[in-house]
Amino acid sequence: MRTIQLDEETSRDLDKLLSDQQITPEELIKQLIRDRLQQPPKPKTVMEKLQELESQQGEPHPFLNERSDLSDRDVWKPMIAQHLTEQQQKISEQS
Numbered sequence: 472m473r474t475i476q477l478d479e480e481t482s483r484d485l486d487k488l489l490s491d492q493q494i495t496p497e498e499l500i501k502q503l504i505r506d507r508l509q510q511p512p513k514p515k516t517v518m519e520k521l522q523e524l525e526s527q528q529g530e531p532h533p534f535l536n537e538r539s540d541l542s543d544r545d546v547w548k549p550m551i552a553q554h555l556t557e558q559q560q561k562i563s564e565q566s
Contacts, residue, residue: 516542 477485488499515523540546 517547518542 485496485499489496492499494502
């Protein structure tokens with residue numbers, strides 16, 4: 472069995488939950504853990520997906536070497552726009 476220390480506010484919240492649901496602390500904790508395990512996982516960020524791809528392929532993805540904040544829209548949006556512009560220029564030059 473594990474013992475945990477709760478601050479006063481959390482202890483009051485626990486007491487309220489126990490009295491509202493009329494169950495033992497053990498049952499409440501079991502129920503909360505089961506509920507948490509049944510929640511769907513949070514979707515992965517762009518960076519997490521790129522890091523996963525990198526680990527699968529064994530080679531670093533160029534974006535991963537540049538910035539660590541690529542999950543922020545204001546960071547990745549201009550980078551993608553620049554990349555697309557460069558690609559369009561290459562296509563135009565080949566025509």
